[in-house]
């Protein structure tokens with residue numbers, strides 16, 4: 001298996017030769033009606049075109065934040081993919097993009113897709129692999145001459161990662177009503193710009209956002225293909241797996257209030273240093289999570305006044321925590337909070353904890369999951385700790401996920417990688433699934 005990724009590969013993220021130009025006989029008009037092309041060629045062409053968008057040349061990571069220029073370029077790419085294939089292109093009231101084969105209003109549609117935005121310095125595969133594979137799988141179906149009896153659609157959900165406004169899956173949450181309009185108006189980026197204003201600046205109507213039950217009612221099944229963000233498949237012979245569940249997870253903001261003072265003149269015993277309380281809380285989080293078989297991470301921190309020679313007045317740390325069940329998660333977060341408060345009392349630091357988001361456990365539709373596993377010849381069925389639009393949608397429509405093997409398990413990093421053969425196996429599996437769900 002060839003392993004390729006940002007770090008080892010060329011500009012487009014693949015070790016493949018910087019992809020060959022389309023043969024002269026393959027005109028745009030031919031591909032537009034789905035002229036037979038190999039799945040690999042279709043996949044590589046799309047991957048190559050998408051690869052440079054929003055990539056930071058210093059870190060080699062992606063910075064495709066919602067409603068920015070890089071995001072707009074990704075969205076233009078999606079629109080072109082839809083139009084090149086003669087698909088019906090739509091943007092819904094929440095800015096999610098859709099490409100339809102068949103009548104969008106007919107109902108019982110089979111929908112696939114993922115997202116194109118990224119975390120700060122994210123990898124090439126988280127999100128885009130699902131969207132690119134969706135178009136490639138559709139090409140594969142057309143090349144096979146498959147005849148869908150149901151509408152098929154590909155979706156790009158907006159703002160999945162929450163990198164800019166701090167809340168993940170905004171596009172799918174708004175659509176499903178899991179994020180209220182008033183709450184969406186409260187979301188602000190680091191510059192204080194609200195989500196509606198950011199959407200407006202990107203050319204979208206912020207007054208339109210809100211629940212979209214009519215759109216959800218069109219969907220009979222949603223399947224999201226995604227790179228695995230762990231190593232469950234890494235040591236198996238299977239390049240593709242089916243998801244069983246998504247662990248419950250949430251984000252908590254810890255505010256540690258101390259007292260700013262001079263680093264050179266303030267006696268140790270006179271200090272109220274929130275950095276100490278914060279540091280101790282980070283260690284406690286690791287310990288409590290490990291003991292409970294859960295996960296707890298402080299990956300983002302803000303310090304005021306943020307001076308080298310000043311004791312901080314405020315340290316603000318964000319905790320991300322996940323566990324197999326909600327009881328365990330609540331217990332772990334509770335213990336971390338208690339540890340923070342106890343340590344804060346010793347340091348003269350006031351601790352306040354705010355839950356910023358919470359996503360309950362998601363059990364994917366068992367019928368659909370079993371159907372997919374059957375269509376793919378009994379591939380592994382595995383849970384994940386990562387949230388996805390599929391998890392949000394599962395409350396409204398039958399939903400399933402396919403995972404593509406990640407040899408290192410690394411994700412949310414420029415080093416995120418996947419084998420080329422595995423990615424194409426993912427496309428083939430998705431094509432099987434779409435054919436099984438929509439063509440019989």
Ligand SMILES: [Zn+2]
Pocket residue numbers: 115126127160226388
């Ligand atoms: Zn993702």
